[in-house]
Amino acid sequence: MAHEVIISGFGGQGVMSLGQLLTYAGMLEGKNVSWLPSYGPEMRGGTANCSVIITDELVGSPIVTEATAVIAMNLPSLEKFEKTILAEGLLIINSSLVDSKTTRDDIDVIYIPANEIADELGNNRVANMVMLGAYLEKTRVVSPDSIIESLREVLGHSKEHLVPVNQEALKRGAQLVKNKG
Amino acid sequence: MAHEVIISGFGGQGVMSLGQLLTYAGMLEGKNVSWLPSYGPEMRGGTANCSVIITDELVGSPIVTEATAVIAMNLPSLEKFEKTILAEGLLIINSSLVDSKTTRDDIDVIYIPANEIADELGNNRVANMVMLGAYLEKTRVVSPDSIIESLREVLGHSKEHLVPVNQEALKRGAQLVKNKG
Amino acid sequence: MAKVTFNEDLCKGCELCTTVCPKNIVIMDKHRINSKGYHPATVEEMDKCIGCAFCARICPDVVIEVEK
Amino acid sequence: MAKVTFNEDLCKGCELCTTVCPKNIVIMDKHRINSKGYHPATVEEMDKCIGCAFCARICPDVVIEVEK
Amino acid sequence: MAKVLMKGNEAIAEAAIQAGCRYFFGYPITPQNEIPAYMAKMLPKVGGCFLQAESEISAINMVYGAAGAGARVMTSSSSPGISLKQEGISYIVGAELPCLIVNIVRGGPGLGGIQPAQSDYFQAVKGGGHGDYHMVVLAPSSIQEMVDLVTDGFDIADKYRNPVMILGDGMLGQMMEPVEFREKKTILPEKPWATTGNKEGKPRNIINSLFIDPQGLEDHVLKLYKKYDEMKENEVRVECYNCEDAEIIIAAYGTMARIAKNVIQMAEEQGIKIGLIRPITLWPFPVDTFKKWADSHHVKAFLSLEMSMGQMVEDIRLSVDGAKPVHFYGRTGGMVPTPKAILEEIKKIREGI
Amino acid sequence: MAKVLMKGNEAIAEAAIQAGCRYFFGYPITPQNEIPAYMAKMLPKVGGCFLQAESEISAINMVYGAAGAGARVMTSSSSPGISLKQEGISYIVGAELPCLIVNIVRGGPGLGGIQPAQSDYFQAVKGGGHGDYHMVVLAPSSIQEMVDLVTDGFDIADKYRNPVMILGDGMLGQMMEPVEFREKKTILPEKPWATTGNKEGKPRNIINSLFIDPQGLEDHVLKLYKKYDEMKENEVRVECYNCEDAEIIIAAYGTMARIAKNVIQMAEEQGIKIGLIRPITLWPFPVDTFKKWADSHHVKAFLSLEMSMGQMVEDIRLSVDGAKPVHFYGRTGGMVPTPKAILEEIKKIREGI
Amino acid sequence: MAKVFEKPKALTDKPFHYCPGCTHGIVHCLVAEAIDELGIREKTVGVAPVGCAVFAYDYFNCDMHEAAHGRAPAVATGIKRVLPDNVVFTYQGDGDLASIGAAEIVHAANRGERLTTIFINNAIYGMTGGQMAPTSLVGQVTTTSPYGRSADTEGHPIRVSEMLATLEGVAYIERVSVHDIKNINRAKKAIKKAFEIQLEGKGFALVEVLSTCPTNWGMTPIEALRWLETNMIPYYPLGVKKEVE
Amino acid sequence: MAKVFEKPKALTDKPFHYCPGCTHGIVHCLVAEAIDELGIREKTVGVAPVGCAVFAYDYFNCDMHEAAHGRAPAVATGIKRVLPDNVVFTYQGDGDLASIGAAEIVHAANRGERLTTIFINNAIYGMTGGQMAPTSLVGQVTTTSPYGRSADTEGHPIRVSEMLATLEGVAYIERVSVHDIKNINRAKKAIKKAFEIQLEGKGFALVEVLSTCPTNWGMTPIEALRWLETNMIPYYPLGVKKEVE
Numbered sequence A, B: 001m002a003h004e005v006i007i008s009g010f011g012g013q014g015v016m017s018l019g020q021l022l023t024y025a026g027m028l029e030g031k032n033v034s035w036l037p038s039y040g041p042e043m044r045g046g047t048a049n050c051s052v053i054i055t056d057e058l059v060g061s062p063i064v065t066e067a068t069a070v071i072a073m074n075l076p077s078l079e080k081f082e083k084t085i086l087a088e089g090l091l092i093i094n095s096s097l098v099d100s101k102t103t104r105d106d107i108d109v110i111y112i113p114a115n116e117i118a119d120e121l122g123n124n125r126v127a128n129m130v131m132l133g134a135y136l137e138k139t140r141v142v143s144p145d146s147i148i149e150s151l152r153e154v155l156g157h158s159k160e161h162l163v164p165v166n167q168e169a170l171k172r173g174a175q176l177v178k179n180k181g
Numbered sequence C, D: 001m002a003k004v005t006f007n008e009d010l011c012k013g014c015e016l017c018t019t020v021c022p023k024n025i026v027i028m029d030k031h032r033i034n035s036k037g038y039h040p041a042t043v044e045e046m047d048k049c050i051g052c053a054f055c056a057r058i059c060p061d062v063v064i065e066v067e068k
Numbered sequence E, F: 001m002a003k004v005l006m007k008g009n010e011a012i013a014e015a016a017i018q019a020g021c022r023y024f025f026g027y028p029i030t031p032q033n034e035i036p037a038y039m040a041k042m043l044p045k046v047g048g049c050f051l052q053a054e055s056e057i058s059a060i061n062m063v064y065g066a067a068g069a070g071a072r073v074m075t076s077s078s079s080p081g082i083s084l085k086q087e088g089i090s091y092i093v094g095a096e097l098p099c100l101i102v103n104i105v106r107g108g109p110g111l112g113g114i115q116p117a118q119s120d121y122f123q124a125v126k127g128g129g130h131g132d133y134h135m136v137v138l139a140p141s142s143i144q145e146m147v148d149l150v151t152d153g154f155d156i157a158d159k160y161r162n163p164v165m166i167l168g169d170g171m172l173g174q175m176m177e178p179v180e181f182r183e184k185k186t187i188l189p190e191k192p193w194a195t196t197g198n199k200e201g202k203p204r205n206i207i208n209s210l211f212i213d214p215q216g217l218e219d220h221v222l223k224l225y226k227k228y229d230e231m232k233e234n235e236v237r238v239e240c241y242n243c244e245d246a247e248i249i250i251a252a253y254g255t256m257a258r259i260a261k262n263v264i265q266m267a268e269e270q271g272i273k274i275g276l277i278r279p280i281t282l283w284p285f286p287v288d289t290f291k292k293w294a295d296s297h298h299v300k301a302f303l304s305l306e307m308s309m310g311q312m313v314e315d316i317r318l319s320v321d322g323a324k325p326v327h328f329y330g331r332t333g334g335m336v337p338t339p340k341a342i343l344e345e346i347k348k349i350r351e352g353i
Numbered sequence G, H: 001m002a003k004v005f006e007k008p009k010a011l012t013d014k015p016f017h018y019c020p021g022c023t024h025g026i027v028h029c030l031v032a033e034a035i036d037e038l039g040i041r042e043k044t045v046g047v048a049p050v051g052c053a054v055f056a057y058d059y060f061n062c063d064m065h066e067a068a069h070g071r072a073p074a075v076a077t078g079i080k081r082v083l084p085d086n087v088v089f090t091y092q093g094d095g096d097l098a099s100i101g102a103a104e105i106v107h108a109a110n111r112g113e114r115l116t117t118i119f120i121n122n123a124i125y126g127m128t129g130g131q132m133a134p135t136s137l138v139g140q141v142t143t144t145s146p147y148g149r150s151a152d153t154e155g156h157p158i159r160v161s162e163m164l165a166t167l168e169g170v171a172y173i174e175r176v177s178v179h180d181i182k183n184i185n186r187a188k189k190a191i192k193k194a195f196e197i198q199l200e201g202k203g204f205a206l207v208e209v210l211s212t213c214p215t216n217w218g219m220t221p222i223e224a225l226r227w228l229e230t231n232m233i234p235y236y237p238l239g240v241k242k243e244v245e
């Protein structure tokens, strides 16, 4: 199956790097992958997003116009992208920052208080990893191990100490889904 | 008949303005005319030339590649252009500056000691007009009056005093041809 | 008496205004978030304001109006 | 004793060399015309030449060689 | 008015002044230097302004500013200088400003040479600058036509708010021919969009080509292309000469078209029927004219004659669309094809038919 | 080597370094800024030199100097910046210097926008600069291909002593894909013509594009065109995908070709047979490939898909030469056609057949 | 109560798109106030650069041109030659004015064009994401000087005002800063004067404003003001560089 | 007898195409002598401009590049960065260097590129037939200033050396003239020094040479030298404008 995901949020919430980790992991698992960022001056303080495709088929356009999943880290992201989700697709909302609910009733929705969990973990920069944990648990696109391997690759040796907290964040996100499911 | 003339000499010998006068006169007489200068850095101190076409037909290319006449004010001009003259065409050589004779025997050649005559007239800048006088007498392309009218146009009122010497130069050139013919 | 008014939704929370107030009364309102997603600047003890307009002068987003 | 030599065919008759000779011996040869069509510069009273090379120094066309 | 004998370059300049052009920004380059020289002399006398810019880039951007301020304005240059203006031209199109740009083409590429050439055809008609855009490109082949097209060029520019280019060459710029300046009242159009100051109550005028939202930019480009469709509808100009029962039709513009006429005469003397299609607008290209003649049974082939390595020939092939063979003959780098050589070429084509 | 995930822009830079490029001169512009940033970081580590020039014009002229001095050298920019380089490109061609020029295209004309576009096609393949010339223009459609073509581009440039352009777009520059850097020994060719100093006894080397005698310039241009003929012979690259028994053949390059593959898949699911010709060299254009398929009875029509207002479509028409209808569909200004809309377009064409 | 500070009339209602704490906004306000105080809004034509201030045409409430990168002085020259009685100003960044547009500014200044130029020196290319500017300080890390600007290979930062002050056509050049209230007030005076110089037809006027780019400097806005004060001012001395009577 | 003056080895045998009395020829000779005296011919790469000296590549007996109009400093930068151990010089006219190429020279100078620039200021565009240069004097009649250059509309002539001397990267700038023997000898020293500065790696070096253009000034060569002396030198003071130790 082709996974076509949009990850979106404020600049600084780590949406770009989240997408890259996911793409990297897909590559490690031998899938065909692509990652495409939004770019432009609207990024200045505004929202940023990226499209990730992980598939066994060939990747044509890297643009995701019909998403199998959307990870919305803030309200503008939800508003902008919920309509792009395919019927029976997945929407993961960061309920720490988003009060609203989705208006779609033909999709699967998960609310994750990502910032709160990240705060609990003592590092609010891993909110994105909590979201990713949930996404992986739900879709099993790639294994969390591949994500951690990717993370090691990206962080480099000097930041090896950050791996455990990220690992933990992934787990907590997954846990939430398991509990609900 | 179409007259296609090349006028050539050192920069400063007035070959460009000679060509323009002839063209102007042709226009005054209701002919179709064109004037085309050589241009480029080789003019710097080197030779300059222009092509003049006076015809009742339409003027196509303003380039003269097969000349009905060549007016050669100096040696390099003779060497460069004598071969472009049509059989039975006309070559007028400024014998004041050109020692050599032409190598062509299928054309009409006139030798005019233009600078000497101009010196006699007390103005060595009218050597070109002496040559023109000869050319007109030979070909009757336009009338000397039209040339003078053109000259008046070009010189403007302030230089009206130069008209007589030019007129005289034309005559002297014509005279030489008459004497020979 | 003087008064400062914040066009709050324009505030980007840069905090520059807080550094120039001679009365030290301009603060960031950590309890609120404006439509842009920032904690906006505000004045709590308005009575201390002398209307010097320093806060307005340095605000890059022309958020502040001052009356005296 | 000094000697100046003109690579005559390169001369453009600009006359600059004639203005700098301390001995005033560089002149334009009005009787000859070189292949370029100019009256070339020349020295007539070579024995007066002191080999200062001023004429060569100012010549823009490197026409002149000087020996001493 | 009486005929006067004028150099092409000077005629362009005089025609521009008579057409109400009062601003000229340019930078020297051979073989078009008579244009700025004439402007420098004459513009101050009619209350205009000539300014030699520090470069071609500055010149085209001064034109941008002056055009935006509502002036009838022009610039001129030759090949390398026109290359430098490409960004500016793209901006002027994008901001929908009218102006006249003259290219007196010389041989390229690089510093090349200074003799006449037609090797900037692609640059002029396909767009040497970035983005989707077009300019009306006018190719006079006599000094009289140069004068007439300068006037028309300004009007077309104003009508569509788009730059217009005159594509000449060193020969047309340097040669002299009789020319008549037809008495014509120039009525400059109102330009309510010009930035002449924002009086209270009026909307502000903004000269701009930035559309950060891609949908906005696409809409803008579509608007430009609507204008291009109108230009294709209204502005195509072409001369057909001797085409009726011609066996081979030459296509040539500008200087080349003059030479083509000599060829036609020579051919006629030898009993060969040759016609000429002379595009006067190189863009919009006279596609329909070519189509029409391509459909005539007597026309066996086309021959594009160029002072370049084969550029216009592509537009002819696109127009003829395979209906008849389209041949090419050209010289480049400042070399001008001779009527004789062209006739040889034609004879070869006839043998092949 | 193992696969790595890389942004297109960074992949270009890394590929260049691996291909032995040690000199980069450029000027910032979105969406290609990752190229200079990568070069700034990496070149000093391999003994090379990165220099941010004061402008695109300076950058291309620094490239001219460095290439003449014998270096493997590149520059990159995006649309408005590439317009500014046109004079320089024409000089580099004229002086027969090898270099790589990258254009990560964005929407135009003018300042336009910064989203991906293909509207600089004409500029790249027809020659945005003055004079008769060509460049090999390579259009990758994946990051892996970008890497491969950068290497090949340098080699082609050296082989013919002519600049080579990589024509990408904002999407290819910004996206990430897995890429493998194939182990390849770079053997830089000898450049005896380079100006590295004139040792006694050797002939002097002169880098120049001026030929003041028109016959000399024409001879030079003919020499260039001989090289272009060789390039047409040797360097054409094209991918045919699904063309066997296709009813309609899409032509698309770069990003558009990726989307075309989605369309083909969608169409297949609906029982419609669509093929794709993907020119990899936009110049020399794969004329013969188009001719070949145009002659197949099963092919009813071609459709040029572009992120521009219809530019490559002209080269397709020239190739097909009337044998089959050639349609066009495009979006511009940063808008990217969706597979759905394209399929609609295809269905309309099928109805018309 | 009277208004002692409100949004100038010469600014539109459009909110600025600048990053939080970016001093472009302060300078916009000063320019607008000068226009208001001189009562010239209706006859002013502004020229926006390519740089973070590219949308200045949306902010200044007068007729505006958007110029190509670096070419604002040429565009403004074209406008001013056509409309000598209007007031024309340009607003340019340091990449725009000092790098790609170096020839244009030198020549507009040398010609003594009656223009008012606001030159924002923030020692970086803001809009394109933080590349080295000709004005970046030695040692400053940017995306294109990742090891810090090296005087040896990239040269020292260019002092544009000092360089232009050598030109005859220049009537007025001053360098100011906006890192605190005192300096903002001085900047305001300078900007107003630069318009007055144009109104008096004296020649070319330019105000260089030392500015911040918190985003690409990687600092908070407050840190950025301090960095400006501590690092930029010593290298770029404030004050009048030229003034003709 | 020994040769006290002969054609330098660093000149080819090709006769110059310059007009009679044009001082371009004198300066060529001085440059070639400096190269000979320093023994650097084999490692020197020259860059010719677009201007009357466009054919300099035919005259200097070393490897040469012909640059686009105004871009010689950029071309030279490209060469020098690739060949830091070679000696690179440019030869540019005043249209080339001071007008179209203003940005390139300012930035090459500011970067302190190790280049030697010979700048021929003849107050006119020679090659294109006598248009106004940025260095043309006020009142000077040219084809594009037919009523004489007006300071009011065209600005005062630009003093490039003084302007560039404000830049940190400049190691040496001197203005010289070639209107008489004494000055030619001074010019020779300056040109040689400008090469030495490069050999020592000190930074950017430029020698501005006041020159004549008898053809476009409409004077005899001798008159032209006097005009230079009487009119140009008072406006363009000779001497060292900058020199670092």
Ligand SMILES: Cc1ncc(C[n+]2csc(CCOP(=O)(O)OP(=O)(O)O)c2C)c(N)n1
Binding pocket: F027, F028, F029, F030, F056, F080, F081, F084, G049, G050, G051, G052, G053, G069, G092, G093, G094, G095, G096, G097, G120, G122, G124, G125, G126, G127, G128, G133
């Ligand atoms: C011809 C051209 N080159 C480059 C660019 C890309 N570009 C846009 S803004 C900019 C520089 C901005 O820096 P600066 O002028 O200092 O303004 P700031 O953003 O710092 O205010 C550049 C290089 C462009 N748009 N056009």
Ligand SMILES: Cc1ncc(C[n+]2csc(CCOP(=O)(O)OP(=O)(O)O)c2C)c(N)n1
Binding pocket: E027, E028, E029, E030, E056, E080, E081, E084, H050, H051, H052, H053, H069, H092, H093, H094, H095, H096, H097, H120, H122, H124, H125, H126, H127, H128, H133, H213
């Ligand atoms: C891009 C470009 N613009 C203009 C020209 C035309 N051009 C050739 S030389 C020249 C100026 C020459 O003047 P200068 O640099 O002062 O040199 P000089 O001839 O006086 O020695 C110009 C404008 C050109 N070749 N290329």
Ligand code: SF4
Binding pocket: C002, C004, C020, C021, C022, C023, C024, C025, C026, C043, C048, C049, C050, C051, C052, C053, C054, C055, C056, C066
């Ligand atoms: S006006 Fe002055 S005193 Fe009042 S809040 Fe602002 S800065 Fe403080």
Ligand code: SF4
Binding pocket: C006, C010, C011, C012, C013, C014, C015, C016, C017, C018, C040, C041, C058, C059, C060, C061, C062, C063, C064, G021
């Ligand atoms: S200066 Fe303005 S934008 Fe910044 S915090 Fe204060 S009010 Fe908000």
Ligand code: SF4
Binding pocket: D002, D004, D020, D021, D022, D023, D024, D025, D026, D043, D048, D049, D050, D051, D052, D053, D054, D055, D056, D066
């Ligand atoms: S070397 Fe000196 S003395 Fe001799 S001719 Fe020349 S200038 Fe005169």
Ligand code: SF4
Binding pocket: D006, D010, D011, D012, D013, D014, D015, D016, D017, D018, D040, D041, D058, D059, D060, D061, D062, D063, D064, H021
């Ligand atoms: S200076 Fe040289 S070119 Fe001039 S006249 Fe003397 S020898 Fe001849």
Ligand code: SF4
Binding pocket: A044, G017, G018, G019, G021, G022, G023, G024, G052, G122, G126, G127, G212, G213, G214, G215, G216
């Ligand atoms: S990037 Fe820098 S200059 Fe641009 S708006 Fe942001 S802070 Fe201001």
Ligand code: SF4
Binding pocket: B044, H017, H018, H019, H021, H022, H023, H024, H052, H122, H126, H127, H212, H213, H214, H215, H216
């Ligand atoms: S035109 Fe002037 S500068 Fe050029 S060669 Fe002649 S005299 Fe010298």
Ligand SMILES: [Mg+2]
Binding pocket: G051, G093, G094, G095, G120, G121, G122, G123, G124, G125, G126, G133
């Ligand atoms: Mg900046």
Ligand SMILES: [Mg+2]
Binding pocket: H051, H093, H094, H095, H120, H121, H122, H123, H124, H125, H126, H133
């Ligand atoms: Mg000059």
